[in-house]
Each structure stands twice: as structure tokens, then as C-alpha cells.
Amino acid sequence: MSSITTSAIETPQRRSIELLCDDLAWIVLGGVVIVAGLTFQDYGLGWDDYTHAEYADLLLKMYGSGFKDVSALSFANLYMYGGGFDMAAALLHKIVPFELFETRRLLGALVGIIGLAVTWRLGRRVGGPIAGLAALLLLTLCPIYYGHMFMNPKDAPFAVAMIVLMLGLVRLAQEYPRPTPHTVLIIGVGAGLSVGSRILGGLALVYALVGFVPLIYADFRSQGVREATHRFTHVCIVLLPGLVLGYVVMGLIWPWSVIDFANPFHALTYFSHFFEKPWKEMFGGALVSVPDMPWSYLPTLFALQLPEVLIGLAAAGVGGTVMALARRGVAPQRRTILLMLTLAATLPLAIAMVKRPALYNGIRHFVFVVPPMAVLGGVAFAWIVERIGEYRRGAQAAAVAVFIGGLALPLAEMVRLHPYQYTHFNHIAGTVRAAETRYMLDYWGLAFKQASDELQEVLEERDEEAPKGRKWKVAVCGPQRPAQVALGQDFTIGWDSKGADFAMTLGEFYCKGLTAPVLVEIKRDDVVFARVYDIRGRNISDLLAIPAP
Numbered sequence: 001m002s003s004i005t006t007s008a009i010e011t012p013q014r015r016s017i018e019l020l021c022d023d024l025a026w027i028v029l030g031g032v033v034i035v036a037g038l039t040f041q042d043y044g045l046g047w048d049d050y051t052h053a054e055y056a057d058l059l060l061k062m063y064g065s066g067f068k069d070v071s072a073l074s075f076a077n078l079y080m081y082g083g084g085f086d087m088a089a090a091l092l093h094k095i096v097p098f099e100l101f102e103t104r105r106l107l108g109a110l111v112g113i114i115g116l117a118v119t120w121r122l123g124r125r126v127g128g129p130i131a132g133l134a135a136l137l138l139l140t141l142c143p144i145y146y147g148h149m150f151m152n153p154k155d156a157p158f159a160v161a162m163i164v165l166m167l168g169l170v171r172l173a174q175e176y177p178r179p180t181p182h183t184v185l186i187i188g189v190g191a192g193l194s195v196g197s198r199i200l201g202g203l204a205l206v207y208a209l210v211g212f213v214p215l216i217y218a219d220f221r222s223q224g225v226r227e228a229t230h231r232f233t234h235v236c237i238v239l240l241p242g243l244v245l246g247y248v249v250m251g252l253i254w255p256w257s258v259i260d261f262a263n264p265f266h267a268l269t270y271f272s273h274f275f276e277k278p279w280k281e282m283f284g285g286a287l288v289s290v291p292d293m294p295w296s297y298l299p300t301l302f303a304l305q306l307p308e309v310l311i312g313l314a315a316a317g318v319g320g321t322v323m324a325l326a327r328r329g330v331a332p333q334r335r336t337i338l339l340m341l342t343l344a345a346t347l348p349l350a351i352a353m354v355k356r357p358a359l360y361n362g363i364r365h366f367v368f369v370v371p372p373m374a375v376l377g378g379v380a381f382a383w384i385v386e387r388i389g390e391y392r393r394g395a396q397a398a399a400v401a402v403f404i405g406g407l408a409l410p411l412a413e414m415v416r417l418h419p420y421q422y423t424h425f426n427h428i429a430g431t432v433r434a435a436e437t438r439y440m441l442d443y444w445g446l447a448f449k450q451a452s453d454e455l456q457e458v459l460e461e462r463d464e465e466a467p468k469g470r471k472w473k474v475a476v477c478g479p480q481r482p483a484q485v486a487l488g489q490d491f492t493i494g495w496d497s498k499g500a501d502f503a504m505t506l507g508e509f510y511c512k513g514l515t516a517p518v519l520v521e522i523k524r525d526d527v528v529f530a531r532v533y534d535i536r537g538r539n540i541s542d543l544l545a546i547p548a549p
Contacts, residue, residue, distance in 0.1 A: 003004050011524075012080075017129065017130065018128075018129040020129075020134075020434075021129035021130050021132065021133040022124075022133075022410065023127055024133055024485055025120050025124075025132060025133050025136050028133075028136055028137065028140060029113065029116060029117060029120070029136070032113055032116060032140060033113060036109035036110075036112075036113065036150075037109075039418070039419065040102070040105040040106050040108075040109045040150060040491050041098075041105065042418065042419040042449075042450075043105045043150040043151050043419045043446060043449070043483055044151070044419075044445070044446040044447065044449025044482055044486065045101055045151070045445075045446070045447055045448075045479070045481060045482035045486070046151045046152060046153070046444040046446065046448070046479075047443075047444045047445060047479040047481075047482070048153070048154075048481070049101060049104065049151070049153065049481070049482065050077065050481035050482075050485065051400075052078065052083075052085075052086045052153045052154075053089075053090070053100060053101070053104070054075070055072065055075055055076075055078045055079075055083050055086050056083055056086035056087050056089065056106065057077050057088040057090060058071050058072035059072045059083045059086070059087050059255070060087055060090055060091070060268065062255065064422065068094070069301060071258065071269060072256075073255065073256050073483045074235045077270070079256045079455075080199075080256065080266075080267040080270055080271070081154060081197070081198060081254070082196040082198070082250070082253040082254035082257075083253060083254065084152060084157070084193065084196060084197065084252075084253030084254070085107070085108075085111065085153050085154075085157040085197075086313075086372065087253070088107060089103055089104045089107045089153075090380070092106075092107055093343075095439040101485060104151075104153065104363070105150050105151060105536075108149055108150045108151060108152070108153070108156060108157075109149060109150055111156065111157050111160050111535065112145070112146070112148075112149025112150070112156055112160065113149075114141055114160055115139070115145075115149070115156075115160035115163055115371060116136060116140055118160070118163050118164050118167055118371075119135050119136060119139050119163055119371045119374055119375060119443040120132045120133070120135060120136035121167065122135070122163065122166065122167045122170060122375050123135030123136065123374070123378040123379065125167070125171070125174070125374045126170060126337055126338075126341070126379055127378060127379035127382045127383070128382055129385075130378075130381070130382040131378040131379045131381065131382035132378060133238055133378070134313075134377065134378035134381040134382060134403070135374045135375045135377065135378025135379070136374075136378070137407055138307075138309065138310045138313065138373075138374040138376075138377045138378060138407075139370065139374035141307065141407050141410045141411050141414065142306065142307060142310055142370055142374065142410065143305075143307070143410055143414050143417065143421040143422065143424035144305055144306065144363065144367060144370060144421075144424060145159070145367060145370050145371070146414065146423060146477050147417075147419075147420065147421030147422030147423070147424070148364060148367050148422050149471055150419070151422075151444070151446065152364060152367070152422075154197065154198065155198075155365055155366075155367045155368065156367060157193075157197055157372060158194065158197040158198045158200070159367045159368035159370065160371075160405045161190060161193035161194040161196075161197050161201065162190075162194050162195065162201060162204065162368045163368075163371040163372065163373070164186065164189065164190040164194075165186075165187065165190030165191055165193075165194050165201070165204050166190075166204070166207070166340065166341070166344055166372060166375075167186055167190070168183055168186035168187035168188075168189075168191075168420060169204070169207065169208055169211070169340055170337050170340065170341075171183040171186065171189060172235075172239075173209045173211075173212065173215060173333050173336045173337050173340070174333055174337070176190060176215060176219075176231075176235060176333065177219075177231035177232070177235050178234075179232055179235060179238055179239065184238060184239060184241060184242035185242060185245070187239065187242045187243075187246070187503075188241070188242030188243060188244070188245035188246040188249070189245065189246070189249060190204075190246075191204065191242070191243070191246035191249075192245065192246035192247065192248065192249025192252075192504075193249060193250075193253070195246070195250050195254075195257075195264065196249060196250035196251075196252075196253040196254040196257065197253070197254075199264055199267045199268045199271065200348070200368075202264075202268070203344075203347065203348060204344075206343070207340045207344050207347070208338075208340065208341045210343060211336050211337075211339045211340030211343060212336055212340075213336075213339075214325070214332050214335040214336050214339065215332045215333060215336040216232065217320070217332075217333070218229070218332035219231060219232070219332070224379050239412075251521060252301065253509070260401065265514060272357070274290070274291045274357070274358035276291055278291050278358075279360075280546070281293075281353075281360050281361075281443070282438065282439055282440050282508075282509050283297060283300075283438075283439060283440075283442055284300070284438055284439075285437065285438040287509070287546070290359060290360040291358040293356070293358070293359040293360070294356075295353045295354075295356055296353075296521045297359045298349050298352055298353060298359065298363065298366065299349065299353065300360060301362055301439070302349070302363060302366075304425050304426060304428060304429035304435065304439070305362065305363060305424055305425055305426065305429070306370070306373075306426065306512050307406070307407075307410035307426055308406060308409065308426055308427065308428060309326065309377075309403065309406025309407060309409070309410075310370075310373060310374065310377055311518075312377075312406075312409075313376070313377030313380045313381050313390075314345065314373040314374070314376050314377045314380075315379070316336075316376075316377070316380035316381075316384070317341070317342070317345075317373075317375075317376025317377055317379055317380040318342050318345070318346065319380075320338065320376075320379065320380055320383060321338040321339060321341070321342040321376075324338050325338075325339065329538060334466065338376075338379075341372050341375055341376050341379075342372075343372045344369065344372035345369050345372040345376055346369070348366060348368070348369055349369060352366070359504070361440070361442060361443050361444070362439075362443065363421075364422070377395060381403060384399060385399050385400065388475050389436050409426070409427060410424070410426070413426075413431065416524060416525055417432070417524050417525065419446065420441075420442055420446055420447065420524055420529060422444075422446075423441040423442050423524075423529075424517065425439070432524065432525050432527050433525055433526060433527060436507075436527045440508065441507070441527065441529070442506060442507065442508065442529050442530070443508065444479070445478040445479040445482050445483075445506055445530075446482075447506065447507070447522045447529035447530035448476075448478060448479065448482045448483045448486060448506075448530060449482060449486045450522050450530070451483075451486075451488030451504055451520050451522050451530040452483055452487045452504070453486065454520040454522070454532070455487070455502065455504070455519060455520050455532045456487070456488075458519050458520060459472075462528070466490065466501075470492075471489075471491055471492045472487075472490060472491045472501050472502065473491055473492050473494070473499060473500040473501050473502075474487065474492065474494075474500060474501065474504055475494060475495065475500035475502070475503045475504070475540070475543055476493055476494070476495065476503075476504050476505075476543075477496035477497060477503070477504070477505040477506060477510070477511035477512070477543035478505065478508070478511065478530075478545060480493050480494070480502070495543075497535065497540040497541070497542065497543055498540075498541075500540075501534070501535070501536050502519065502532055502533060502534060502535060502536075503532070503533040503535045503540060503543055504517070504530065504531070504532050504533075505530065505531050505532075505533070505543055506526035506529070506530055507522075507527065507529045507530060507531070509545065509546075510544055510545055510546050511543060511544065511545060512542070512543055512544065512545045514533045514535065514540060514543075516533040516534060516535050516538055516540070517533065517534040518531055518532070518533055518534075519532045519533065519534050520532035
């Protein structure tokens with residue numbers, strides 16, 4: 001899977017395809033920066049957003065007090081996660097003219113764009129400029145990645161950290177046995193950020209141990225046992241400063257992890273078992289308890305929520321890895337690189353299918369496998385176009401047209417769903433219209449921001465004021481903090497609908513459809529994401545359609 005040569009395609013300006021692809025990649029990144037800068041304030045709070053902001057305050061108090069205030073080290077269960085993103089957002093909030101949660105959306109966008117840039121460079125390094133551009137486009141127009149990067153404070157930054165680490169591992173394979181200081185630095189920072197964000201970052205060690213087998217084996221065969229052992233030992237010694245740096249970075253963003261050397265292992269054990277009171281979610285049209293989700297949960301949702309073009313090309317990339325491992329004449333470095341990428345894209349899913357942990361909130365916990373999928377897809381696309389060009393160059397234009405058409409499908413859905421791209425279901429699933437009654441859509445309640453804004457507009461248009469002596473009362477079916485932050489201090493939020501003026505409900509299965517005037521309705525593609533009812537003077541006993549867990 002090599003890159004296309006300049007002679008394979010002629011451009012009108014007679015520029016090389018390499019320069020053209022790089023220019024287009026910069027244009028794509030620039031376009032994302034502009035769009036993100038114009039739209040980041042459209043995204044609401046996730047269910048965990050407020051708690052993460054509290055965690056950031058506690059971490060900064062701990063550092064500011066010289067470790068005298070250590071309440072962050074026992075806060076909820078967040079002390080078992082890193083707080084790097086949360087602290088960075090809290091610090092950035094001090095210098096930018098935005099509200100705290102707008103700042104979190106802005107920083108999320110910036111981190112996500114870094115992930116896009118790293119994915120481009122990784123794809124380019126592995127498969128050439130066309131592969132890099134294709135990987136960038138596949139990830140940019142993946143609604144799951146794009147939507148989560150704005151509002152997911154754990155899984156999206158973790159995905160970026162993991163692809164940074166993968167870039168370092170790929171560079172290590174290419175430079176073996178003499179990694180440059182730059183490569184050692186990338187590995188150290190990537191490892192520290194990955195494990196310091198989620199203990200699951202330790203999977204990268206498995207990618208490396210298994211992935212480097214073809215390279216190490218070939219080295220022993222070509223260099224002999226003594227020389228190969230010497231080369232391997234040299235690499236390990238050179239990597240030590242990077243590993244020390246990684247431990248320091250991990251400690252800075254996840255201080256609990258270095259209080260006791262065994263704490264990361266305690267976190268791994270803790271997250272290996274479901275730690276909350278079970279609840280049910282919609283999967284395949286049935287209500288299923290989250291600890292009892294079937295093994296098909298992840299493959300089904302990946303098949304239905306990722307863009308079709310990404311699924312097809314990522315599968316081709318995995319097939320290319322199998323072929324590279326089976327064929328003679330493929331360079332050991334290339335086998336190692338493709339194997340690591342394939343493991344990064346598939347191994348976490350395979351482990352979850354076998355172990356069957358509690359699964360919920362769609363595929364948000366597995367967003368980190370999407371960037372390596374995009375890289376594999378980009379490499380596969382470049383290889384396909386090159387092969388086609390060897391037989392009939394005119395067919396390359398057709399392949400590019402099909403690729404662009406495949407990208408147009410998720411792009412249209414992203415525009416239609418904005419700012420709820422994370423709820424995307426592809427055309428195989430029938431889009432969100434068909435998925436509405438079978439799967440969870442806005443499980444984090446992002447629509448409450450728009451619903452809150454429109455409720456306030458309706459009250460202003462009607463020139464209505466809260467009853468004298470009290471605030472407006474809003475009963476909420478869904479996450480309460482996002483509604484409270486969006487509505488502001490003139491509203492009181494609660495679960496109880498008795499005596500409430502309005503009811504704000506998500507369009508999810510667990511919220512009742514009420515017999516009351518609808519003041520606000522948030523819809524995308526004819527699917528209701530949230531409603532606000534006027535329940536003044538009405539006897540509404542409960543907003544839940546099912547008993548609370």
C-alpha cells in the first residue's frame with residue numbers, strides 16, 4: 001500500500017500530487033478551524049460536564065494549596081480518571097471571554113482538530129500524501145468523532161492522545177533500531193497523556209508488543225541473535241527518558257495514579273466491573289440492562305453509526321494488513337506498522353465482545369478506535385487508486401468520484417443534525433429516522449441547551465414573567481445540570497412535576513409524551529430530540545415512561 005507517484009495523475013497546474021494533497025489537507029484543517037470557531041457555542045452540556053468542571057476546580061485547588069487540599073483524590077470516581085482536559089479548560093477560562101462551558105466546548109474543538117492533524121500526518125507517513133488526505137477526510141467527516149470532540153471531556157481527548165502515541169510507535173518502527181529524540185518525545189508525551197486520561201491507554205503496550213513481533217523476528221534472522229539483542233537493548237535504553245517523561249505527564253494530569261504505584265492497577269480492576277446501579281437502554285428495539293448487553297452491541301452500532309465509506313475502506317485496510325503479513329517480500333517495518341494500526345482499530349472491540357463488560361451510551365467509550373480506522377481506510381484508498389491506475393488511469397477519476405460521493409453522505413447528515421452529530425446513524429440504519437425507535441440518540445441531553453434557549457425566547461416574546469415571589473419551576477426528564485446552566489438563575493430545576501410551570505423532556509424512550517401544550521420542540525430530520533411543555537394548572541404526576549432505576 002504505497003503512495004501514488006506523481007506520474008500517475010496529471011493536475012492542470014502540473015503540480016505534483018504530493019503538493020496538491022498537502023495543500024488540500026491544510027485547506028480541510030483550516031475549514032474545520034473556521035467552522036468550529038463559528039459553531040462551538042451551539043453545543044450543549046453533556047451529562048457529566050458539570051461534574052468534570054468540579055473535578056477540575058478540586059485538582060487546581062490541590063496544586064494551588066501545595067497538596068494540602070487533597071479532596072480531588074477522592075472526588076466521586078473521577079479521581080480514577082485523569083483531569084488534564086478539565087484543568088486545561090479551567091485555566092483557559094481565565095483568559096478567554098467565554099463562559100466556562102463554552103470554553104470547554106472551544107477547547108474540545110481545538111483538541112479534536114489536533115487529533116485530525118495527527119491522523120493526517122500519520123496516514124501520510126504510512127501511505128503517502130493521498131493516504132494522509134483520505135485519512136483526514138474520513139475522520140473529519142465521521143460524525144461520531146466530530147460530534148464528540150466538542151462535548152466529550154474523557155473519550156475524545158483520550159482518542160487524540162492514543163493517536164499521538166500511535167504516531168510515535170509508527171515512527172519507532174520506521175527508525176528502528178535508532179529512534180530519534182523527536183520520536184522518543186512523541187512516545188513519552190503520547191503514553192503519558194493516554195494512560196493519564198484513561199487506564200485503557202495501557203492497551204498501546206499490547207499493540208507495541210504484538211506489533212513489533214514481525215520486525216524483531218526479521219531482525220534476529222538477518223542480524224543474528226547477538227546483534228539483534230544488542231539492537232533491541234539499545235532501543236529500550238534510548239526509550240527510557242521518554243518513559244520517564246510519560247510517567248511525569250501521567251502524574252501531572254492524573255495525580256492519584258502516582259500517589260501509589262499500584263493505583264493504576266486498582267483503577268483497572270475497578271473499571272473491569274460495573275460500578276453503578278444498573279439501568280436499561282434501548283438496543284435493537286428492546287430495553288436491555290447495561291450489564292447484559294449482547295456481544296453484538298459494539299459491532300452493530302459501529303456498523304450503523306460510522307459512515308459507510310469509512311467502514312468499507314477500514315475493512316479493506318484490515319484485509320491489506322492480513323495480506324501484508326501473509327506475503328513474502330513485504331518489509332518487516334511495514335508489517336509491524338500495519339499490524340499495530342489494525343490492532344488499535346480492532347483489538348479493543350474484540351476484547352469487549354469476548355469479555356462483555358457493561359456497555360452503554362452507544363460507542364462513545366470506543367471513539368479512540370476511529371482514528372486508526374481512518375488511517376487504515378486512507379492507506380487502503382491510496383492503494384486502490386494506485387492499483388487502478390496501473391491498468392487504466394481514467395478509472396482513478398471514477399474511484400475518486402465514488403470516494404467523494406461516499407464522503408458526501410455523512411457530510412449531509414452532519415449539516416442536518418448540527419449540533420447533534422454524535423447521534424448520527426448511517427443510511428444502512430436508515431438514518432436517525434429509522435434508528436429513533438430502536439436505539440439511543442441524544443443520550444447525553446445536548447438538546448436541552450437549544451430547548452432552554454428557545455423557552456426563554458418564547459417567554460420574552462409573550463412578555464411573561466415568573467409568578468411573584470418565586471422563580472419559574474421546570475420539571476426535567478433528563479440531565480438536570482445542562483438545563484440549569486442553559487436556563488440560568490431565573491429558573492428552578494427539579495424532577496418533580498407537581499407545581500411546576502414547565503416540563504422539559506428528552507425525546508428518549510424513558511420520557512413520557514405529555515398531554516399539554518408544546519411550547520418548544522427541537523427536531524432534526526423529523527425526529528424529536530427535546531420538548532418543553534406548558535404544564536401550568538395541569539396535574540402531571542410523573543415525567544418518566546418507565547420506573548426509575
